[in-house]
Amino acid sequence: MSAGILATMASVAQTGIEPISGPIGIEPISAPVDGAVPTPEITWAALLPLIILGLGGLLLLTLSSLLKRKAPRALYPIWTIATAVLAVASVVPVWAKVQGFNSILWWDFRDLWWQPATTAPGPFSTLGGAYGVDGFSLFVTVLICCAVILTTLLISGYLQREELDGPEPYALLLLAATGGVVMAGANDLIVLFLGLETISIAVYVLAASHLRRAQSQEAGLKYFILGGFSSAFFLYGIAMVYGATGTTNLVLIKSSLAESIPRHDLLLLVGFAMLLVGFGFKVAAVPFHSWSPDVYDGAPSPVVAFMASAVKVAGFAALVRVFVAGFGQYAADWQPLIYALAVLSLVVGSSLAIVQTNVKRTLAYSSISHAGFILIAVEAASETGTAAVLFYAAAYTFMVAGSFGVATLVGRAGDGRHSLDDYKGLGRTNPVLAGTLTIFLLAQAGVPFTVGFVAKFYAVIAAVQAGSAALGVVAMLSAVIAAFLYLRIIVAMYMAEGDDGGSDAPADPADHIHVPRPAAAALAICVLVTIGFGLFPGWLTDMAADSTVVLVEQGSTDASTALPGGQTLIVDDEGNLVPAGDGAVAPTEASDPSADPATGDGAVEAPQVQDPAAAEGTASVERP
Amino acid sequence: MGVQIVVFAVCAIVALLGALGVVFARNPVHSALGLVATLFAIAVLFVNQNAQFLGVVQVIVYTGAIVVLILFVIMLLGVDTDEDLDTEPLLGQRWAAVIVALLLIGGIAGIFFVEGRGEAVTGQVAALAPIVPGIPSTDAQGNPTTAAGVDTFVRALPAEQQQAIGEQNITQIGEHLFTDYVFAFMITAALLTIAVIGAVLMARRPKRYEPMPELEDTSYEDVDELSTTGEVTG
Amino acid sequence: MDLMLNQFLFLGAILFCIGVYGVLARRNAVMVLMSIELILNSVNINLVAFSTMWGVASGAVFALFVIAVAAAEVGVGLALVLMLYRNMRSIDVDRVDLMKG
Numbered sequence: 013m014s015a016g017i018l019a020t021m022a023s024v025a026q027t028g029i030e031p032i033s034g035p036i037g038i039e040p041i042s043a044p045v046d047g048a049v050p051t052p053e054i055t056w057a058a059l060l061p062l063i064i065l066g067l068g069g070l071l072l073l074t075l076s077s078l079l080k081r082k083a084p085r086a087l088y089p090i091w092t093i094a095t096a097v098l099a100v101a102s103v104v105p106v107w108a109k110v111q112g113f114n115s116i117l118w119w120d121f122r123d124l125w126w127q128p129a130t131t132a133p134g135p136f137s138t139l140g141g142a143y144g145v146d147g148f149s150l151f152v153t154v155l156i157c158c159a160v161i162l163t164t165l166l167i168s169g170y171l172q173r174e175e176l177d178g179p180e181p182y183a184l185l186l187l188a189a190t191g192g193v194v195m196a197g198a199n200d201l202i203v204l205f206l207g208l209e210t211i212s213i214a215v216y217v218l219a220a221s222h223l224r225r226a227q228s229q230e231a232g233l234k235y236f237i238l239g240g241f242s243s244a245f246f247l248y249g250i251a252m253v254y255g256a257t258g259t260t261n262l263v264l265i266k267s268s269l270a271e272s273i274p275r276h277d278l279l280l281l282v283g284f285a286m287l288l289v290g291f292g293f294k295v296a297a298v299p300f301h302s303w304s305p306d307v308y309d310g311a312p313s314p315v316v317a318f319m320a321s322a323v324k325v326a327g328f329a330a331l332v333r334v335f336v337a338g339f340g341q342y343a344a345d346w347q348p349l350i351y352a353l354a355v356l357s358l359v360v361g362s363s364l365a366i367v368q369t370n371v372k373r374t375l376a377y378s379s380i381s382h383a384g385f386i387l388i389a390v391e392a393a394s395e396t397g398t399a400a401v402l403f404y405a406a407a408y409t410f411m412v413a414g415s416f417g418v419a420t421l422v423g424r425a426g427d428g429r430h431s432l433d434d435y436k437g438l439g440r441t442n443p444v445l446a447g448t449l450t451i452f453l454l455a456q457a458g459v460p461f462t463v464g465f466v467a468k469f470y471a472v473i474a475a476v477q478a479g480s481a482a483l484g485v486v487a488m489l490s491a492v493i494a495a496f497l498y499l500r501i502i503v504a505m506y507m508a509e510g511d512d513g514g515s516d517a518p519a520d521p522a523d524h525i526h527v528p529r530p531a532a533a534a535l536a537i538c539v540l541v542t543i544g545f546g547l548f549p550g551w552l553t554d555m556a557a558d559s560t561v562v563l564v565e566q567g568s569t570d571a572s573t574a575l576p577g578g579q580t581l582i583v584d585d586e587g588n589l590v591p592a593g594d595g596a597v598a599p600t601e602a603s604d605p606s607a608d609p610a611t612g613d614g615a616v617e618a619p620q621v622q623d624p625a626a627a628e629g630t631a632s633v634e635r636p
Numbered sequence: 637m638g639v640q641i642v643v644f645a646v647c648a649i650v651a652l653l654g655a656l657g658v659v660f661a662r663n664p665v666h667s668a669l670g671l672v673a674t675l676f677a678i679a680v681l682f683v684n685q686n687a688q689f690l691g692v693v694q695v696i697v698y699t700g701a702i703v704v705l706i707l708f709v710i711m712l713l714g715v716d717t718d719e720d721l722d723t724e725p726l727l728g729q730r731w732a733a734v735i736v737a738l739l740l741i742g743g744i745a746g747i748f749f750v751e752g753r754g755e756a757v758t759g760q761v762a763a764l765a766p767i768v769p770g771i772p773s774t775d776a777q778g779n780p781t782t783a784a785g786v787d788t789f790v791r792a793l794p795a796e797q798q799q800a801i802g803e804q805n806i807t808q809i810g811e812h813l814f815t816d817y818v819f820a821f822m823i824t825a826a827l828l829t830i831a832v833i834g835a836v837l838m839a840r841r842p843k844r845y846e847p848m849p850e851l852e853d854t855s856y857e858d859v860d861e862l863s864t865t866g867e868v869t870g
Numbered sequence: 871m872d873l874m875l876n877q878f879l880f881l882g883a884i885l886f887c888i889g890v891y892g893v894l895a896r897r898n899a900v901m902v903l904m905s906i907e908l909i910l911n912s913v914n915i916n917l918v919a920f921s922t923m924w925g926v927a928s929g930a931v932f933a934l935f936v937i938a939v940a941a942a943e944v945g946v947g948l949a950l951v952l953m954l955y956r957n958m959r960s961i962d963v964d965r966v967d968l969m970k971g
């Protein structure tokens with residue numbers, strides 16, 4: 013009869029289970045009875061981004077050990093960028109599947125062999141329900157890949173300058189990105205934790221990877237100790253939630269919380285608090301921010317660009333996924349905590365940034381205040397809020413990567429010249445570089461016609477719509493304070509005289525900073541995005557609004573959410589997003605087929621998919 | 637039953653003493669030995685809780701590999717590096733640590749003794765059994781049945797079922813690993829790969845081994861002096 | 871069979887707090903690492919206790935993953951410590967402080 017339990021345990025995911033009947037014998041356990049253990053359904057196409065990133069990293073290492081020193085210097089960065097681009101490309105058909113249209117521009121997906129096996133369009137989950145594929149996770153995947161590309165462009169020149177060439181940083185970048193992508197789609201707390209550790213451990217190493225700079229190693233050790241500490245808190249929180257609900261799967265947790273209030277929900281609440289401590293450390297929210305100025309200061313500047321963009325984005329993605337989507341039922345309990353984190357981050361971040369004399373530390377504090385902005389969008393716990401989080405994350409990725417990209421170059425050989433004095437007179441010696449940095453700083457300050465303004469605008473709108481107008485006011489006040497610190501750097505670059513003499517002295521050729529071509533490309537991309545989406549944010553806001561986060565059980569496709577409805581942002585005639593009343597369905601832009609489910613000659617293959625129950629039935633039948 | 641309680645008491649005491657040793661011992665080697673004691677006691681507790689496989693893994697991986705690795709590093713750095721425990725690392729840091737620890741223990745202990753809202757609000761016990769795989773309290777159609785018997789915090793399963801769970805622990809773990817958690821299993825592989833790459837990267841010596849001169853006033857000579865004189869910087 | 875759940879959770883909580891104290895109060899990086907191990911073990915105790923309570927093996931599986939992660943963390947952490955010691959002759963986390971600001 014042990015076989016009975018065995019079969020019950022194994023097959024529970026698929027069928028309703030029958031009570032164990034009869035006494036339980038003590039016969040030795042033989043091979044799995046009743047045939048085999050059911051293997052989980054795996055939709056490989058949806059995992060392609062992950063597989064490409066992971067395999068790319070491993071193949072890079074293999075290649076490097078085969079080639080030894082014969083590999084041309086450009087091979088590794090090109091390989092890394094190609095991998096990331098391929099990963100982005102592989103997202104496109106999955107995005108089409110999730111959003112429910114068959115083609116994007118001229119690219120028709122219906123006949124592709126790697127079309128996801130499930131017939132119904134819409135978000136789905138795979139790998140035993142452990143990995144959720146929805147607009148949200150795909151959006152974040154693309155963002156993380158963008159961060160990898162930018163970092164690679166920046167780090168290739170950096171490694172050459174610092175004589176640290178080698179394949180490891182690139183491999184670590186790709187594997188860290190794998191971890192980030194896992195975090196973005198994790199439907200299971202175990203998977204989420206492992207993704208978090210993957211990206212964290214890779215970044216600990218990257219932070220310490222300047223082997224000749226003691227500050228870098230110190231930064232690595234500090235980040236490691238505090239990161240490990242926070243991971244332990246996070247883990248304790250997961251254990252608490254597991255204790256309260258009996259499962260680590262977010263879908264099951266959500267349904268269990270919806271069904272009943274656990275008797276010992278204090279366990280659950282302490283779990284929430286512990287999870288938030290862990291997330292707070294990862295996204296550097298006050299009061300868990302103390303590591304970030306030191307680490308940003310000491311770590312190699314391109315790595316800081318990655319930490320500030322990809323790691324934070326992944327952290328916020330997981331935060332939204334767990335709290336907004338998973339624990340949405342308990343929003344009233346965790347919202348005050350996030351409220352406090354947001355206010356503290358906004359105020360402390362922008363006010364402490366002013367007193368810094370080191371540009372990298374200033375940017376670290378400013379990134380804390382940006383975290384506060386994203387947190388107010390998380391606090392809204394609404395679809396508008398999620399869209400605002402994504403838009404802010406996207407904008408922030410490019411702004412911060414650009415800023416630290418300039419810092420990489422200004423740091424010069426040794427990566428040590430980051431004080432405000434080193435930026436004095438930059439406008440005279442390196443006008444283009446100074447102009448680029450000015451754009452990024454203005455964007456971070458939230459000046460209109462930059463992407464930063466739009467991002468801040470939506471975050472505040474989301475907060476106000478969710479009824480926390482006070483939070484919006486705090487955010488705007490802190491933005492005013494923060495504007496001062498950005499202006500301080502700009503003033504130093506253009507107005508202040510250099511230490512060496514009067515402002516009318518001709519620029520010393522020795523002061524001219526050599527800009528490697530890849531780094532210039534990265535900066536150009538960042539400028540384009542910062543200005544381009546600042547002037548025409550419509551496309552990006554559409555994408556962000558389409559990227560809803562949905563928790564779907566394995567084996568069912570949530571067709572009702574396939575076509576995003578009930579959005580509260582609509583596109584007006586100029587292509588700008590404007591807030592609309594609740595329940596308004598977004599009219600999509602006709603000129604943009606990729607964002608419009610209706611124009612992708614909307615006929616979905618299987619007519620029965622409109623009914624979720626029917627879709628579920630078909631899906632489980634057609635499974636091989 | 638009686639045996640279980642005795643085993644639990646002994647192991648708990650050993651684990652706690654070992655943990656205190658880790659935190660308070662001056663000599664790092666003693667700390668590591670305390671850690672071994674704690675880990676071993678916890679392994680016995682796992683076996684006591686019918687998690688035999690985990691107990692074995694705990695001994696092999698934790699005590700056998702991790703602590704030995706730590707001991708290696710301690711020996712490599714020199715065993716005579718007793719830490720001066722009398723001087724405070726930062727002003728009041730130790731008291732802050734005590735306060736934080738006590739607050740945490742108070743908060744966590746509160747969970748056990750304070751009633752949650754659940755009962756007060758709904759008068760309903762945790763009716764989670766229907767959604768948890770492996771607990772047969774759903775009927776044939778998968779509809780939740782009443783979660784009778786879940787009226788205490790300690791959810792008492794039928795004795796025979798528990799016994800079966802213990803016996804099939806390894807099989808169950810294997811099945812879980814390769815069905816529900818196969819993705820986690822794969823990511824763990826990536827994680828371990830990253831750890832290896834990281835260790836290799838950091839073990840590499842740069843071509844110019846001499847540390848670069850620092851721009852700030854904190855040169856390496858200062859640090860050396862500090863570590864030899866044993867001064868404490870605030 | 872009494873599961874002694876509360877006792878297990880309490881043991882886990884005490885171990886957790888000892889570990890937190892260790893991380894905050896010790897200055898030797900290796901000691902801090904060992905304190906983190908204590909916290910991870912307290913998590914494992916909780917997971918196994920809850921696993922028995924719910925009568926499912928998933929908690930034990932989770933504990934396995936925690937052990938694997940702990941191994942990876944220790945590997946990377948010790949490599950970091952060794953590298954720092956090679957360059958600075960000190961692994962005191964308070965003394966190793968070049969960037970105070």
